[in-house]
Amino acid sequence: MSAATGAVMAAESSDIGNPAVNISIFAAFVAVTLIVVLRASRQNKSAADYYAGGRNFTGPQNGTAIAGDYLSAASFLGICGAIAVNGYDGFLYSIGFLVAWLVALLLVAELLRNTGRFTMADVLSFRLKQRPVRMAAALATLCVVFFYLLAQMAGAGGLVALLLGIDTSGGQSLVVAVVGVLMIVYVLVGGMKGTTWVQIIKAMLLIAGAAVMTAWVLAKFGFSISDLFQGAIDKAGEGGEALIEPGLAYGATSMSKLNFLSLALALVLGTAGLPHVLMRFYTVPNAKEARRSVVWAIWLIGIFYLFTLVLGYGAAALVGPDEIKAAPGGVNSAAPLLAYALGGEILLGFISAVAFATILAVVAGLTITAAASFAHDIYANVIKKGEVAPDGEVRVARITVVVIGILAIVGGIFAQGQNVAFLVALAFAVAASANLPTILYSLFWKRFNTSGALWSIYGGLVSCIGLIAVSPVVSGKVDPATGESLSMIKNVDVDFHLISLENPGLISIPLAFVLGIVGTYLSKEKAHPELFAEMEVRSLTGAGAEKATEH
């Protein structure tokens, strides 16, 4: 971070909010959740307890936890900011993120619960060759989790400047480290059960906080959406009408319109391939509860996104797009700035504590997913070929948690200042390309085989990450007005971008679907009708599905 931006942050952060209030509300959250986690940890005995919370959560509990997992800092801060600054085009994020749940509800959640045990790879390897498919699925899982983790950790660092008044790079790194260490403690001690309770508490706080702010904003505009929009238009000044019309962010050129399409595709197909979301379906006793969880999650998430519409335009009307963009943390600071404009330092303190709790909880959820994927898929089934003591697998999972926690801290320190929304959109694109085609094929397509799965997973993964690497997101995007780089690589002389598409989904998702078909037909692998029969019968009827553990 340059000295100039550091100085701006020092000036800005000293006059907003009260760090003591923010820190004490956050400390209270940590204290309460730690007690909950400690209580939950007493029942952690088996792998099913550690990875899947004993499969004893009810649908409503798990649905709330799913909402907690899904409504990450990028969702809350990113969408509010995108709507405040880009108006109607920011609304796409909310809609795509919500509609995507129908894919999970109709096609994936229940069938996955009925056929798997702990991870996505359990389902894929049901009738395909265990080791290569598990390896591929675990690598895809780790990639998605890694990008998602980086986004959350980068968000944590960036928020600190605004919320806690810590404006040095070293201070922000320290906060990233504190978040990382707390997360390690949660996951290590509490396992899936503890993590789930943290998600539930956090989801309720976040939705309640957003509800209060939404009611407050609406009250200021006489409960008229039209008047709220008028407020945003007036505040934006000349050309403010554009805020309520499409095209502000993506309407400029035919290329930017393709970017919009690509983003829309990645959003709607990404959710049902997110490993930390898929893993949540195993924490309930049966498929019926998995369905109830998704129904609850859809209502909570949908209502929350309706709030963000009001909050985004509220921030535009009461704070103003220019002030938001100039604040430390940029567009991500729209929601906290709105909280401050509405309720002063107490509401800001509450909202910023909730934002930190959000990051902490989502990072914990991601970490346990990655640990399960490594310990259960790579260690127990690929390296040890399934011959491993039950407690051996959990021990490896716990070690993995510590390793991932450290990686997340280091990555988060390096990722500071990166675009949070971009990293999350990348995670969605990878999930939609590498995971979703194989999940759908293996559940619904009898002919599908190992070769098809490997082509689709690796093809989707490599094309997705490759396309990102040669896109303007990484290098060569220059702001024509200021001459500064808008890419990840800040040196404008380094430019190796080959394509102009910023989100790879439009190419990599259809490609992964096609590769799954091509790979399947190119292989002479023998079909296993008896395994497909078992999988199909189990997936629809729930026969032989993993049961909840007794305590």
Next chain:
Amino acid sequence: MTDDVEVPVAETAYQRAQRSDDFQDLRRRFRRFVFPMTAIFLVWYAVYVLLADYAHDFMSQRVSGNITVGLLFGLGQFVSTFAITMIYARWANRRFDPEAERLRDVIEGETR
């Protein structure tokens, strides 16, 4: 299946279950509900995305005050998502679960 000449293997209990009329009926019932529903919401989402991306003038029309056609389309996505969720949950609870549970009990009895 491959072309290799295979020694006929005894059918597993799951294969018998899969072949049964009851299961085929359940499978048909599931797919007949879920696939068209998926097609409907994906097409409806595509309509919204394409209009928002390429029909700016249409989406910018004011319906009343500052409420635009585009906002109504966007909120329509919320309404349809909630509606499909409730319709599916109702269908699954009433029309799918009882039959699936009955079959599950039969199959678990046979495979044990």
